[in-house]
Amino acid sequence: MEHRDDIGAKLGMWIFIFTEILLFGGLFLVYAIMRSNYSTEFHQAAHHLNAFIGTINTIVLLASSATVAMSITAVQKGNNKLAVILLFFTLLCAAAFMVNKYFEWGHKIHIGLYPGSDLMVSLSHGQVMFFSLYYFMTGLHMFHLVVGGIILTIVMIKVQKGTINAGRFVLLENGGLYWHLVDLIWIFLFPLLYLIT
């Protein structure tokens, strides 16, 4: 008789997610206070962000979250092949998100707008605050996206091999939870950074 505790495994994953929520929560709190202190500067600075790329990335992330959720359904129904396809689509979305971010950040760095640059130093304190938070929060989010991508790659290989199957798929569920967390954070980052100008 094999000993395992799937509810315990999921509870552990949730407790980890709580630490992540409080990590980003702290940053959102800094954002809220800086925004109330420097509201005009935040408005001006937010105009420099590309809302179009932000919107595309929002759609990409939401779609990738849906396919991860669907891959669980597929594994539960014993259709591992479909689950692999769905997870692969999720990874493609992650890659698309990274490519968009590359162009977005690349453009800003090209025009000299990055932490420590001459342009950044010449800006007002409020605008420096906005761009610092922008780089730090989207950067930390992107780091989570990369980690999530690595986790889902491992999960996808295990689904392919059949070690994750209809009788045992808690690793897929936990990997999915992490991916949804990445989505959850972006749901708040997107309007706060890109839309409120």
Add this chain to the structure above:
Amino acid sequence: MHNETAHITPYRAHAWVLITLLTLTFVTITVTWVDLSALTVLVAMLIASVKAYIVLTYFMHLKFESSLFRVFVVMVLAIYVLVILFTLSDYLFR
């Protein structure tokens, strides 16, 4: 043994959740185009909270987990709201 929940969410349910989330995203974008000044932030955050609720409930499967999970999540969010309230009350009424 209580391993692996028996509940299977149909593909169609996930598709509908996705459509709802996308619709709400476009509502947010449209709302921020219309200048409601101070209300804009409030409305945008309200819609984001609804989206977060949907993701937590359906994609993160909280609706079908043991109620222990929901109690934990609500408690963590309550702690976070308290932290926000205490910090803002300090900054705004100093």
